[in-house]
Amino acid sequence: MALTTDQLRNLSRLYDRWQSGDASARDAVQREVYAAGADVARGFAQMFAHAHTESAAPLLPPISQAMREAAVLAAGKSNAGNGGGAINANSTRFGTTLSDEVPSREPGQRIGPYRLIKELGRGGMGVVWLAERADGQHSRQVALKMPLVENLNWLLAARFARERNILASLEHPSIARLYDAGVDEKTQPYIAIEYVQGQPITEFVKAKRLKPEATAQLFIRVIEAVAHAHTQLVIHRDIKPSNILVDAKGEPHLLDFGIAKLLDDEESQSADATQLTRLSGRALTLDYASPEQVNNASLGTASDVYSLGIVLYELLTGRRPYNPKGSTRRDLEQAILDQDPSKPSDQLLMANTGDSESGKSARRMRGDLDTVVLKALRKDPKQRYATAQAFADDLKRYLAYEPIAAKPDAGWYRAGRFVRRNRWAVSTGAAIFLLLAVGVVVVSLQAVRIEQRRIEAELAKVQALEALTDSEASAYLLRSVLTNSSGATTSAELLAAAQALIEQLYASHPVTRARLQLDVADMLISRSEFQSASVVLEQAEQSARQATSADLIAKARCTIAENNGRRGQLTEAGAELNRIISQYEETIGAQAEGLTSCLISRAIFHSERGSASAAVLADASLALSRIKPRPGTLSTRTYLMSLLAETHIQSGNFGDGILQFRQALALLDASGQGEVNLGSTVRGGLSMALSEAGQTQEALSIALRSFEVAARDGRSYSRPAVVNYASLLRDVGRFDESESLLARALFDAKRAAEPRAIAFATVHAGRTACAKKIRAICTALSTEALALLQRQVGPRHPVIATAMTARGIAHLLDGELVQAVAMLEDAKGRYASASGARIRGVLAMSALAETHASAGNMAAARENALQAVALAGQSMHGFTHSEWMGRALLALARVELAAQRGDVARGAAASSVAHLHASLGENAPESVDALRLSASPSRQ
Amino acid sequence: MSMHTSLSPQVALRFDPSQHRQCMTPITSVTELIKAADNNVPRAVNKLFDVLYKDLRRVANARLHANGRAADMSPTVLVHETYERLVQLQELRVSDRKQFFTYASTVMRSVIVDMARARLADRRGGGVADIPINTVLEASLASPLDDSVVQINDALEQLAAVEPRLAQVVEMRYFGGLSMQEIAEAMDVTERTVARDWTKARSLLAAMLSA
Known part of the structure; x- marks a missing residue:
């Protein structure tokens, strides 16, 4: 409970060192405080929590009040009824207390480098004075704010400095600038702010x-x-x-x-x-x-x-x-x-x-x-x-x-958009995140598809309206849905209202009716309401038959089959798609819209089943070749390209996958669509593919664009685009940027209460801390990440291997070599069996090599480094340089240096330098280290 | 060995004042007592304490009943009033002001702590029946103060063992109610040193009191 005299002496000493020391000395003090145990640490925190709090809850009671009461009592005893009770309790409010000294200020007084001119105001938070520099550095006047309550709790001291920096970085014409902040010699904190008259x-x-x-x-x-x-x-x-x-x-x-x-x-x-x-x-x-x-x-x-x-x-x-x-x-x-x-x-x-x-x-x-x-x-x-x-x-x-x-709920068109956007955020976002968290390049097919469907639906609607003979009627439909569905507040209700209106308004226009019904079905599918979609699709098929439009019938039937496939009727759906396609290949012309639509449906069907990549490639390529390259088909074409790219990548063909993505992106950029959501999604896929292929810098430059779009639109930073970008920033050694983005991502994820996003942001924040070698945070976050992931992903998910690698590195930093080896071996095994993330095994192997080398176990260290080199060698994907090879060779160089084989080490380091410079740039810590090792003198 | 030879007079004063209170020494001039205490004359410290203790309490009681309501009861007022009184009575020379403040702070501390202790004892079974009801109410509402005062006193004892100068600053500032300037003069250091000591002392007390 109470402090011992020794502890008190220790605190006194630590206090002096803290007060007189610079930042590094204070770091040392903090470490000592921790080392001194809980009592001292708590005491130390208390010293700064209270001592600098000038007017908050008094540390100690006003002594005069205690005295007065004591005297009253004494008087009462000796002299009962002598007016002792008539004491004005307020009279002692300003008595001396141990935490007193609300300083009085007067013009001319100096606070740090400032001279006070006149008081501008005061409040519960403190006082504000008009002031000017006393040292003549600037002539400008400032509002000098002297808070009475300040975050000088020592635990927050470092953060206080950061907060001050961030406030200082708020450069905006409409924000009063923060010029300066500090603590004067009497420990009065102050902030100098632009003085605004208005x-x-x-x-x-x-x-x-x-x-x-x-x-x-x-x-x-x-x-x-x-x-x-x-x-x-x-x-x-x-x-x-x-x-x-x-x-x-x-x-x-x-x-x-x-x-x-x-x-x-x-x-x-x-x-x-x-x-x-x-x-x-x-x-x-x-x-x-x-x-x-x-x-x-x-x-x-x-x-x-x-x-x-x-x-x-x-x-x-x-x-x-x-x-x-x-x-x-x-x-x-x-x-x-x-x-x-x-x-x-x-x-x-x-x-x-x-x-x-x-x-x-x-x-x-x-x-x-x-x-x-x-x-x-x-x-x-x-x-x-x-x-x-x-x-x-x-x-x-x-x-x-x-x-x-x-x-969002005011119209049917917007209703659809809104729902899709939500769905994107809720389910697809989480899905991509999951993949992205390990940097696995399973590109976000689902995301591309949904974004694609949204745009398709919009385009289809425009086309439908164009095709209408009675354009007045379509305008009337939209108006009717908007005005007659005022009671409908959810998009489900709006869709229901729209369906009813379609039947009512276009009873005698089956073509329009069929098209609009297909649109509604699309919206329902994008909301995963496959059951409702199938009802509408049946209606659409009937409408198409009434219209005797072979294209529309094919489209409706294929979408029905595709939708049934999602509802689990895999065999029937596949057979039905095959049947329709072969049937219409014979009966409908080669240019038929319906056939193309069916090919796309079949490609999606196979792709969603996760099998038959050859079938996906064939159908998607054929569909792509059948679509006329005009603006109206842009999104369909880029969608198919993304589908092809992803299919290639899933079967390990990074070269073709990256190529296909690049083409899709070029197409979007050329038509000025590169910045919209679809462009972002394609960019995200390309960035991840490049990262996986070890082309980190290029991946980073592409991720930057995605990030900028997300940041500009004010989206949550827990989004994959941002986390991916932050992760790449770490890989190239831009730790601080990575750290702040991930902190924000973590915050956004927590605010949105998305446990999965929280888990992934934690994994990556931990990796950045580990890369920065901030031991305590690396340990804390990687431990937390593992715990969080257990509840979010299955045991075989590769992100677990990623978190384990980080945890292993934390053990290594903590000098717990045995635990490090156990953790890293586990991670290594998991990577080996995770098809999409095998290359990441390089990270676990390199860390293992380092751990074994620190333990003096050179044979095991070398074995792991060589395994990493071999793995990286299998995964060059036609590129001449890769981050993975660079890291693997660097690990080997470090092992050889530790084993005192300087020549081998220098050779490995030199090869590593070429790979790392090309992939991470010259400033990444690994690049710098590799260059240093390659030039290290022989130790003879 | 007498404790008075090994400890500074200020610290020595602090040792169980109740022992010395019964000493009914004829009043000697405070100035003489201070001089004797400073020169470690045996029992001079005790006598000085006794004199000051009585005087401070007398002033406190007198103020309490002025006009039937309490005037300012801060240590600052009491110590200064006592000083003025002793000077007027020619018990004290103006030139001894510095030393007087030092001793008076120590004694004031005892006065305050004793009053708080007495009240704590009362609360645990003392006769309060004849006290006006609102006084009792007020006193019982504010009772945590007494605990605090006693705790601060104990913490200060411990602090004195580690950082005697800091403890003295707290004694003079908190219990003696002296200004920074007066403390600086009495201790013969700069005001800035006093301010620094005061800040550090408060920090250490915060750590001790919250432990």
């Missing part, structure tokens, strides 16, 4: 009588400032009008990242949570707080989106959205949690009946602007805009009279 945005909008459009225009810039912070992994958490100042030029400035926090920061999250709890009584403005803030739940970017929504609401209507029952804090909390805000336009009408100006404004807002604001204000963070950027984008669409994204 008025709160609410006052500005009111004074200028801005119209809704102009207000939205102005506010977009505020949202984008917040979005910028979000891309830097910073959330603001205290967005309110007084933190958004508009200067004389009309430029908005976002201020006060005082309680901002890093998104990916587990430790600071808990610390922040306590801080927030503590502050919620005073600092946090409840008026703009999100439901999750009220609930003290963990906060993500969606919380900022919500607060932005409230501010926008207030700007548009002059009021905040809730009408709490009473005036207490509790009432407002209740309203935030329970009340649905009324539409801004209604609010405006209610507030100002009869005012023609506000009536006009209300009309301007009604519809899309209402929808946008209310989407930002959803109670469930997941239902809000996923990012601040998405919020800004929708406002821009509103201003440009484009359809906004905030109405």
Whole structure:
């Protein structure tokens, strides 16, 4: 319990060293603290948790209060009833306490390099002074913020530095710049921020009588400032009008990242949570707080989106959205949690009946602007805009009279898109992730297919509309679905409504009916509703027969067979497809659309069964050759190319697979489609194939494009495209970038509560830590990754081998050689039996070679290194250089050097250098090491 | 060997003051006592303690009943008021101010800790029946303070064994209510050193009190 005198002496010594030391000395202190055991570590943490907390819960009670009470009691005993009870408890509030010294400030006083000019404000968080550099370095004035509560808990000290750096990196014209931060000689932390003179945005909008459009225009810039912070992994958490100042030029400035926090920061999250709890009584403005803030739940970017929504609401209507029952804090909390805000336009009408100006404004807002604001204000963070950027984008669409994204359920066309997007995120994303996590090149066929189907469905719809004699009718269909299905909120209901309308409207137009029914079936298939799809497909076949269109009948029948194949009727489905195809080859012309469609169906059927790659290749190639190369068929052609590429790669033919992917990508790029989702997916496949073939740098440059698209669209970083990119960054030695992306991926995965994505992000974050040789994190994450994976993938999944390799390397770093060998041997065995990931065995073998060499077991070390070289040699895939060969040769060189065979080592290293330079670049740690070994002097 | 020869007078003062309290020595001038204590004259420390102890309590009680309500009861006020009083009574020379503050802080600490201990004892069975009800209520509400004060006192004992100078700074600042400047003067160091010591002492106390 209590500290011993020796422990106290130790703490005193550690304190001095910590205070006087530089960063490396502090690292050493931290290590010693750990080594000194739990009592000392806890004590050390407490020293910094409390000592620098100037006004928080007093460390020790005000002594005068204790005294007064003691004296009262003494007096009461000797002198009962002598007014002893009439003591004003408040009189001692400012008594001396051990944690006192809320410093008084005055103009002219110096804080670090700054001289105070005048106080600008104070609050629960601290005081802000106008200040200038005292050393004449700059003449500019700054707002010098001196927090009373600061994250100086030593456990967070390193993170504090990082947070400061990240805040410093928030360079955005609408974010007040952070110039400087530090701690002065009296341990007062300070932050110097750009001094902004302006008025709160609410006052500005009111004074200028801005119209809704102009207000939205102005506010977009505020949202984008917040979005910028979000891309830097910073959330603001205290967005309110007084933190958004508009200067004389009309430029908005976002201020006060005082309680901002890093998104990916587990430790600071808990610390922040306590801080927030503590502050919620005073600092946090409840008026703009999100439901999750009220609930003290963990906060993500969606919380900022919500607060932005409230501010926008207030700007548009002059009021905040809730009408709490009473005036207490509790009432407002209740309203935030329970009340649905009324539409801004209604609010405006209610507030100002009869005012023609506000009536006009209300009309301007009604519809899309209402929808946008209310989407930002959803109670469930997941239902809000996923990012601040998405919020800004929708406002821009509103201003440009484009359809906004905030109405996923408003129309059938969008309903389909929305569902597909979800499905992509939920199931396909997870599937690719699984493959990608080991870097296995089983390209995301499913992803390509679904994206493909989406585009096909859109194109088919356009074609269907083109083919219609009565185009008025199709427009009427869409309008009808949109307007008559207002009660339908889910896409399933919309689809049902659409089906009913198709039958009703096109009873006498069987061609149109058949096409539209095939579209609906496609949507159902993409939602894995194979049962419902088969019902619609039956109807489509009937419609096609009524239309006596052989093409449409073939299309319907083949899609039925394909769909039955998914429903488990494999033999019948295969036979049926064969029958239809041979039948129509005879009866329908060679150019027939239906036949092509059937060939594609059969290719998909075989591909999904995971067998008969020759059949897939034949059908897909034939279908590809039958399709006319015109813009309308672009997506079908690239889809087939991706299918071919994947089939090649699955059968180990990387050369042809990569070639096919390159062609698909070239085709998309040439038609300006390279940046859309399909392009991203193809790029992802190509990147993974190249990585698997050891062409790391090229894989990286391609992955970068995918990543940029994902980042630009504000998608979750737990997506495969991002994790793949981060993984490749690590491979080429760009550890810091890799680390921060994976931290973000992990955060996004946790926020979305996707256990599988969490597991994979953990695997990769661990690998990066291991590559950086950060022992503790490497050990922690690789251990955690293995535990998480056990619940997410089957025992034979290759990602387990990857996690085991990382764990083995962690053992090696920890000097636990026996455990390292056991773990790595296990990984090696698993890789050998994982068909898609065999090449990754090089990693396990290299690590084994290193482990055995450290243990002095040169024979075993050499054997493993040679096995790695042999494996890499079998997997060159027609390339002259590969990362795998480079790594294998480097492992061999290290073993030989340890075995004092300098000449052999230098030779292996020299060969390795060529491979590594070509695949990883000259700056990768492996490249540098190989070059060093190749030039090492002989040890005679 | 007398403990007074081996320890600084400030530390020696801290040893069980109750022993010395009964010593009914005729009042000697405080200045003389300080000088004697500084020169390690036997029993001078005890006498000095006794005198100061009584004086500080007297001032505390007097303040408590001023106008029927408590005025400021901070150690700062009590120590300074006692100082003024002793100077006025010519018990103390102004030039002994520095030494006086040092001793007074130590004694003040005893005063405070004794009061807290007494109250803790009372709470565990003392007669409180004749105390106005709101006083009892107030006292019982704030009772954790007494535990804290006693704990701080104990922690300070331990700190004194490891870092005597830090312990003295805490004693003067927390129990004696002295300003940084006064402490710096009394200890003959710079204010910055005192500030640094104070920060470190608080850190170490935080570690000890939360252990």
